[in-house]
Amino acid sequence: MLELIVPVQAEQCIALLRRMPKNHPVRPIVEKDLRLWLKGYYGERNVAYHLSFLPEDEYYIFHGLRLKDKKFFQMDVLLISSKFALIIEVKNISGTLKFKKGSNLMTRELNNLEEGMDIPFNRSKGIISNLVIG
Numbered sequence: 001m002l003e004l005i006v007p008v009q010a011e012q013c014i015a016l017l018r019r020m021p022k023n024h025p026v027r028p029i030v031e032k033d034l035r036l037w038l039k040g041y042y043g044e045r046n047v048a049y050h051l052s053f054l055p056e057d058e059y060y061i062f063h064g065l066r067l068k069d070k071k072f073f074q075m076d077v078l079l080i081s082s083k084f085a086l087i088i089e090v091k092n093i094s095g096t097l098k099f100k101k102g103s104n105l106m107t108r109e110l111n112n113l114e115e116g117m118d119i120p121f122n123r124s125k126g127i128i129s130n131l132v133i134g
Helices: 008-019 027-051
Strands: 060-068 072-080 085-088 096-099 105-110 113-118
Touching: 008 027, 027 060, 027 072
Parallel strands: none
Antiparallel strands: 060 072, 072 085, 096 105, 105 113
């Protein structure tokens, strides 16, 4: 089983912020990067919690698996059983999401601000492969 760990990029941001003066002009950028890396990690940790209820003798769970086909690619979670393999791509998006039918765009409403975003979709088929809103 490949365990879920804090991304090395988040650890690097933390180390950099410890050494960076509070008024450094690049500090807000590093702080934003750290928030994004941790937000992704917390989303994956939430999914890992729910997957932890699966029987260990029936499922293998791999977090952050990196493989090479023609080029390297990474999967947030790979869940394998004797009957299937499921690739799970985790998105941790705050706010209210609105989807427009027939479009690859969505809007997110958060703190009375609306922002357009691309829908996380299956790039090979051009459709949403799995979407869980909770």
